[in-house]
Amino acid sequence: MSETLVPSEPGRIFADPSAYGDPVAWHETAAYLRRESPITRVSLPGYDDFWAVTRHADIMEIERNPEIFTNAPYPTIGPIDSRPSEAEGGSPVNTLIQMDGQEHKDHRNIVNEWFKPASIKRMNERVAALATQYVDRMADMGGECDFANDIAMHYPLQVILSILGLPEEDHLKMLQLTQELFGAEDPDIGRAGEDAGVLQVLLDFVEYFTGLAADRRNHPTDDLASVIANAVINGDPIADMDVMGFYLIVATAGHDTTSNSIAGGLLALLENPDQLDLLRSDPDLIDRAADELIRYVSPVKHFLRHCQSPYTVRGVTFEPGDVALLSFASGNRDEEVFEDPFRLDVRRANASSHLAFGFGRHFCLGAHLARLEIRAFFREMIGRLETIELAAPPTFVQSNLVSGPKTLPVRYRFR
Numbered sequence: 001m002s003e004t005l006v007p008s009e010p011g012r013i014f015a016d017p018s019a020y021g022d023p024v025a026w027h028e029t030a031a032y033l034r035r036e037s038p039i040t041r042v043s044l045p046g047y048d049d050f051w052a053v054t055r056h057a058d059i060m061e062i063e064r065n066p067e068i069f070t071n072a073p074y075p076t077i078g079p080i081d082s083r084p085s086e087a088e089g090g091s092p093v094n095t096l097i098q099m100d101g102q103e104h105k106d107h108r109n110i111v112n113e114w115f116k117p118a119s120i121k122r123m124n125e126r127v128a129a130l131a132t133q134y135v136d137r138m139a140d141m142g143g144e145c146d147f148a149n150d151i152a153m154h155y156p157l158q159v160i161l162s163i164l165g166l167p168e169e170d171h172l173k174m175l176q177l178t179q180e181l182f183g184a185e186d187p188d189i190g191r192a193g194e195d196a197g198v199l200q201v202l203l204d205f206v207e208y209f210t211g212l213a214a215d216r217r218n219h220p221t222d223d224l225a226s227v228i229a230n231a232v233i234n235g236d237p238i239a240d241m242d243v244m245g246f247y248l249i250v251a252t253a254g255h256d257t258t259s260n261s262i263a264g265g266l267l268a269l270l271e272n273p274d275q276l277d278l279l280r281s282d283p284d285l286i287d288r289a290a291d292e293l294i295r296y297v298s299p300v301k302h303f304l305r306h307c308q309s310p311y312t313v314r315g316v317t318f319e320p321g322d323v324a325l326l327s328f329a330s331g332n333r334d335e336e337v338f339e340d341p342f343r344l345d346v347r348r349a350n351a352s353s354h355l356a357f358g359f360g361r362h363f364c365l366g367a368h369l370a371r372l373e374i375r376a377f378f379r380e381m382i383g384r385l386e387t388i389e390l391a392a393p394p395t396f397v398q399s400n401l402v403s404g405p406k407t408l409p410v411r412y413r414f415r
């Protein structure tokens with residue numbers, strides 16, 4: 001690693017959206033912090049101070065103690081002035097990732113069944129058909145495309161929206177809203193120049209989903225939108241805003257995360273052609289390789305936890321009110337856990353020990369679905385590919401929440 005690339009304020013990389021636009025430099029700085037200051041205090045103008053937790057073991061330890069380290073009052077990083085104030089009623093929607101304790105358990109129970117491996121299995125055929133449809137689309141594009149925008153962005157959205165039960169004509173609208181929400185800081189994606197852009201996008205979601213909930217209450221079907229709209233906790237229907245929160249998190253968390261894993265995964269394979277050849281020669285390797293690709297990309301960069309009572313990790317004592325930023329992207333390159341962590345190794349035996357889905361109570365609800373989608377897509381694409389190469393350098397989404405390739409121009413030939 002070249003020391004000159006380490007910026008004077010290394011902790012900046014966690015908060016500054018533009019830092020995610022250069023993943024190589026980002027990872028060099030994170031490796032430096034893992035070595036020199038694995039739990040490091042970060043003070044940046046306009047942000048609450050936080051402790052960046054960069055090592056795999058420390059992230060797991062904090063996740064194992066959800067009573068001490070809570071998700072409330074807010075689980076994602078952002079400038080203080082962009083957060084809705086408590087005086088204004090806090091966040092307009094409440095989602096699983098903002099909840100703790102019994103409230104979180106009760107809400108997660110509503111949808112847990114839907115996302116268990118046995119239920120997800122029912123999706124096998126539908127997901128495989130969609131994978132084929134998108135590889136066909138790639139073939140129809142005549143040998144060149146922007147893989148991130150033309151393919152990877154659309155396929156997971158189709159999966160998640162068909163689980164929710166939304167009509168196909170609404171898919172483009174959802175695509176735009178999720179991109180605006182997750183890429184809010186990226187000048188090319190967010191609603192730059194508009195007042196309170198993120199809040200406005202949230203309100204647009206609410207408007208759309210209010211109509212959906214009303215429809216599913218009047219005409220319940222067997223889709224996930226109906227399960228959520230008609231959910232009951234302790235005999236009482238859940239609040240309208242909680243219904244919104246559910247729709248919002250399923251539609252958003254199930255989309256960009258998987259798109260970025262697929263586009264970032266393809267980029268990783270293009271940069272490591274020996275690994276692509278391995279998959280081509282033994283397609284069964286894809287099952288394990290999916291986790292290696294997710295580890296390597298780590299599209300969800302981190303979540304925050306808020307300390308409620310004093311607790312010491314690796315010699316650092318967190319005090320009540322302290323904020324811990326759990327850097328999943330850094331933990332997934334931790335030299336203590338992954339041998340030669342910067343190498344993509346589709347046969348890596350412990351790839352599934354990655355933290356890209358988090359850990360503990362908030363462990364990603366959609367992890368099984370995401371793996372299914374990623375495996376189905378790469379199995380279909382690699383089976384049909386004769387050649388593939390980068391047609392131009394990729395660019396990356398500048399977001400400090402979910403990031404991966406923004407553009408990925410590729411040239412290819414199918415059999």
Ligand code: HEM
Nearest residue numbers: 096097253254257258300356357358359362364365366370
């Ligand atoms: C490769 C794709 C994905 C990645 C990397 C990913 C990553 C994550 C991470 C890091 C968390 C937070 C875990 C924690 O705080 O410990 C999370 C939570 C969550 N994810 Fe995913 N996710 C992916 C796909 C999906 C999909 C397909 C869905 C489908 C609905 C989904 C739904 C959720 C939900 C609902 C939560 C909140 C769970 C809770 O707070 O209890 N995710 N995900």
